[in-house]
Amino acid sequence: MPSATFVDVEVEKVGRVYGRRRALHDVSFRLGAGEAAALLGPNGAGKSTLLSILSTQSEPSSGTVRFGGRPTSPEARAGIGVVAHESLCYGDLTGRENLRFFARLYGVASPNQRADEMLGRLGLDADAADRACRTYSRGMMQRLSVARALIHRPHLVLLDEPFTGLDRDGVAALGRLLVEERERGAILLIVTHDLPAVSEVCQRALVLHRGRLVYNAPLAGRALSDVYQEALPAAG
Amino acid sequence: MKRPLLILFAVLAAAGLGYAPQLIFGAPIESTMGFVQKIFYFHVPSAFMTFLGAFVSAGGAIWYLVNGSPRGDRLAVAGAELTVLFGICVLVTGPLWARKAWGTYWRWDVRLTTSLLLWMIFLAYLFARRYGGAGAKRLSAGLAVFGAADVPLIYISVSVWRSIHPKTSVVSTLGPGMRGPFWFCVASFLFLFLVLLELRLALERSRARLDELHLAVEDHLDANS
Amino acid sequence: MGVLASTMLLVSKDVRVELRAKELIYATIFFGAVVLLVFAFSFLGGERPPVDAVAGILWVTITLSGTVGVSRAFEREREGDTLRALLLSPAPRTAIYLSKLVSVTLLMVLVETTATLLLSLLFQVTLPHVGMLVGLLGLGTIGFASVSALFGASLGRARSRDVLLPLLTYPVVMPILIAGTRGTVGLWHGDAEGLVAAAYWLRFLLVFDAIFVSLGLWIFEPMMRSDG
Numbered sequence: 059m060p061s062a063t064f065v066d067v068e069v070e071k072v073g074r075v076y077g078r079r080r081a082l083h084d085v086s087f088r089l090g091a092g093e094a095a096a097l098l099g100p101n102g103a104g105k106s107t108l109l110s111i112l113s114t115q116s117e118p119s120s121g122t123v124r125f126g127g128r129p130t131s132p133e134a135r136a137g138i139g140v141v142a143h144e145s146l147c148y149g150d151l152t153g154r155e156n157l158r159f160f161a162r163l164y165g166v167a168s169p170n171q172r173a174d175e176m177l178g179r180l181g182l183d184a185d186a187a188d189r190a191c192r193t194y195s196r197g198m199m200q201r202l203s204v205a206r207a208l209i210h211r212p213h214l215v216l217l218d219e220p221f222t223g224l225d226r227d228g229v230a231a232l233g234r235l236l237v238e239e240r241e242r243g244a245i246l247l248i249v250t251h252d253l254p255a256v257s258e259v260c261q262r263a264l265v266l267h268r269g270r271l272v273y274n275a276p277l278a279g280r281a282l283s284d285v286y287q288e289a290l291p292a293a294g
Numbered sequence: 295m296k297r298p299l300l301i302l303f304a305v306l307a308a309a310g311l312g313y314a315p316q317l318i319f320g321a322p323i324e325s326t327m328g329f330v331q332k333i334f335y336f337h338v339p340s341a342f343m344t345f346l347g348a349f350v351s352a353g354g355a356i357w358y359l360v361n362g363s364p365r366g367d368r369l370a371v372a373g374a375e376l377t378v379l380f381g382i383c384v385l386v387t388g389p390l391w392a393r394k395a396w397g398t399y400w401r402w403d404v405r406l407t408t409s410l411l412l413w414m415i416f417l418a419y420l421f422a423r424r425y426g427g428a429g430a431k432r433l434s435a436g437l438a439v440f441g442a443a444d445v446p447l448i449y450i451s452v453s454v455w456r457s458i459h460p461k462t463s464v465v466s467t468l469g470p471g472m473r474g475p476f477w478f479c480v481a482s483f484l485f486l487f488l489v490l491l492e493l494r495l496a497l498e499r500s501r502a503r504l505d506e507l508h509l510a511v512e513d514h515l516d517a518n519s
Numbered sequence: 520m521g522v523l524a525s526t527m528l529l530v531s532k533d534v535r536v537e538l539r540a541k542e543l544i545y546a547t548i549f550f551g552a553v554v555l556l557v558f559a560f561s562f563l564g565g566e567r568p569p570v571d572a573v574a575g576i577l578w579v580t581i582t583l584s585g586t587v588g589v590s591r592a593f594e595r596e597r598e599g600d601t602l603r604a605l606l607l608s609p610a611p612r613t614a615i616y617l618s619k620l621v622s623v624t625l626l627m628v629l630v631e632t633t634a635t636l637l638l639s640l641l642f643q644v645t646l647p648h649v650g651m652l653v654g655l656l657g658l659g660t661i662g663f664a665s666v667s668a669l670f671g672a673s674l675g676r677a678r679s680r681d682v683l684l685p686l687l688t689y690p691v692v693m694p695i696l697i698a699g700t701r702g703t704v705g706l707w708h709g710d711a712e713g714l715v716a717a718a719y720w721l722r723f724l725l726v727f728d729a730i731f732v733s734l735g736l737w738i739f740e741p742m743m744r745s746d747g
Contacts, residue, residue, distance in 0.1 A: 117745055414690040436670070444691050
C-alpha cells in the first residue's frame with residue numbers, strides 16, 4: 059500500500075459535543091511537514107478529545123479535519139501514528155511479534171526487517187524483544203508503544219504524554235528520536251505537561267482552555283509557566 | 295407531526311377505542327369459540343402494532359447508523375418502546391384468550407411465540423440503550439436491525455418446529471359481520487400508535503433541545519468571562 | 520491490503536495470541552464439559568434421556584460456551600486497548616469483523632468437538648451421518664458468531680457487558696437453536712423422514728448465515744463509529 063503523502067494537517071472550526079458538554083469549540087489550526095507542536099492545557103481542556111479526532115478514532119460534531127486537503131480515509135490512517143495512555147500492544151505477544159504484526163497491518167515493505175530496525179532504534183535488546191511484552195517494565199512498554207507508532211513512517215505522529223514512566227535517559231532518548239522524526243518531515247503533536255522534555259523537539263505551542271484554542275505561537279524556549287501566563291491571563 | 299394533526303389523531307383514537315366495545319358487542323358471535331373470541335378484536339391489532347413498531351424502530355436505526363441522523367435515533371427508541379408496550383398487550387390478551395378457548399395459557403403457537411421473541415429482542419434494545427455504556431445508541435440500533443431482519447426467520451423456524459404450516463390468515467376467515475369491527479379496531483389502534491409515537495418523539499426532541507440550551511448557556515458564559 | 524489478506528493476518532494474530540496464553544481455550548473447553556455434566560446429572564434418571572433432550576443439551580452447551588468464548592476474546596482486546604489500535608489502522612473494518620467471526624468460530628469448533636464426543640460417551644449416542652452433523656454445527660456456529668461478534672465488539676467498556684452480551688445475542692439467535700436441535704434430532708433418528716428434516720434445517724441455517732453475515736459486514740463499520 060502506498061504510504062500516505064499528506065504534507066499538512068488542517069483543522070478547521072472543529073467542535074465536539076458530548077450530550078450537554080462541549081468538549082471542543084471552534085478549534086482551528088494548521089501544521090505542516092516538519093512542524094512539531096506541544097499541545098498544552100489544564101486537565102479537562104479537551105486535549106485528549108482533540109487527539110482522538112485527529113487520530114480518526116472519533117468524529118467531530120462540527121468542522122472538518124483534512125490530511126493533505128483530503129478528509130479521513132484508510133489512506134490517511136496509513137499515515138498516522140499514535141502513542142496513547144494504553145499500550146496498544148498485545149500483552150501475550152513478544153515485542154518483536156507485536157512490531158511485525160503492526161508493520162504488516164500497515165502494509166510496510168519488508169516488515170520483519172523494519173521491526174528489527176525499530177527494536178534497535180528504541181533500545182529494546184534481543185532479550186526483551188523475544189519476551190511477552192506483558193513482562194516489560196513501564197519504560198520498556200512505553201518504548202515499544204513508540205516503536206509501534208513509528209513503524210510505518212507516519213506523516214502525523216500524535217503522542218499523548220509520551221514521557222510518563224521514562225527516566226531521565228529515556229526522556230532524552232525519546233526526545234532525540236522525535237527530533238529525527240521531525241527532520242524526516244513528519245508532523246508531531248505532543249500532549250505533555252513536561253515542557254523541558256519537548257523544548258528541543260517542539261517549535262510551537264498550542265494551548266487549549268475549556269475546549270477553545272487560546273494560544274498558537276512559537277515556543278522559542280520559554281517555560282511552561284510563561285506560556286500559560288500569556289495564554290490564560292485570568293486563570294494564571 | 296403538526297399539532298392539529300396530532301390532536302386529530304388523538305381524538306380519532308379516543309373516539310374509536312371508546313366506540314369499539316359497542317361495535318364488538320354487536321358483532322356476531324364466533325361459532326367455535328363463543329363470546330371469548332371477541333378478545334381478538336384487541337389482540338390482533340395489538341400484534342399488528344407490535345410488528346409496526348419493530349419495523350419503525352429498525353428503519354430509524356438504519357437511518358441513524360448510516361447517516362448519523364439524530365431523528366433516526368429518536369425513531370428507533372420510540373419504535374422500540376412501542377413494540378414493547380403493544381407486545382405486552384399481545385402477550386397478556388393472547389394467553390387469556392388461549393385459556394378460555396383451548397384450556398391452556400400457552401400453546402407455543404407460531405404467532406404468539408414469534409411475538410414473544412420479537413418482544414424480547416426489543417426489550418433487550420431498551421436494556422442495551424440504558425446500560426450499553428458509551429456506544430449504547432449504536433449498539434441498540436444494531437440490535438434493532440438484526441431483530442427486524444430476524445422476524446421472518448423466527449416465524450419460519452417456529453412454524454416448522456411446531457409442524458404447523460401457517461394457517462390461512464386469521465383475517466380472511468372472518469365472517470362478514472366481523473370484518474367491519476375488526477378493521478375499525480385496527481384503524482383506532484393505528485391512530486393510537488401514531489399519537490404515542492409522536493408524543494415519544496416530542497419527548498426526545500425536547501431532551502435534545504434541552505441539551506442544546508445547556509450548551510448555549512455555557513457558551514454564553516464562556517464568551518463573557 | 521485487501522479485505523481477505525487483512526482478515527487472514529488478523530486471524531493468524533488471534534490464533535497466535537490464544538495459543539500463547541492458552542487460558543481462553545482451556546477454560547472455554549472445560550466450561551463446555553462442566554455444563555454438559557450439569558445436564559447429565561439433571562437428567563440422570565437411570566435411563567437414557569430422549570433424543571430431543573440430548574440434542575437440546577448439545578446446542579445449549581454450545582450456546583453458553585460460545586458466549587463465554589466471545590466475551591473473553593473481546594476482553595483480551597481491551598487489555599492494551601488493541602481493538603482501538605486495529606480501528607486506528609488502515610485495515611478495512613469488514614476485515615476486523617470477519618477476523619473476529621473466524622476466530623470465534625474456530626474456538627467454538629474446538630468446544631463443539633469436545634462436547635459432542637463427551638456427549639456420545641455420557642449418553643450413549645452413536646453419531647451417524649457425521650458429515651451432516653458437522654454441517655449443522657458449523658453453520659450454526661457461524662450464525663452464532665456473526666451475531667455475538669458484532670455485539671461483543673460494540674459493547675466496549677459498558678459496565679454490565681457480561682450480562683448484556685447473552686441478553687442481546689440469545690433472542691436473535693433463537694432460530695439457530697431451533698434449527699440446530701431439530702436438525703440434530705432428525706439425524707439421530709436416522710430414518711428417511713429425519714434425514715429430510717435435517718437437510719431442510721441445513722438449508723435454513725445456510726440462509727440464516729447468508730443474511731446475518733451480510734448484515735454484520737454492512738453494519739459493523741457504522742456501529743464502530745463514535746456516537747454523535
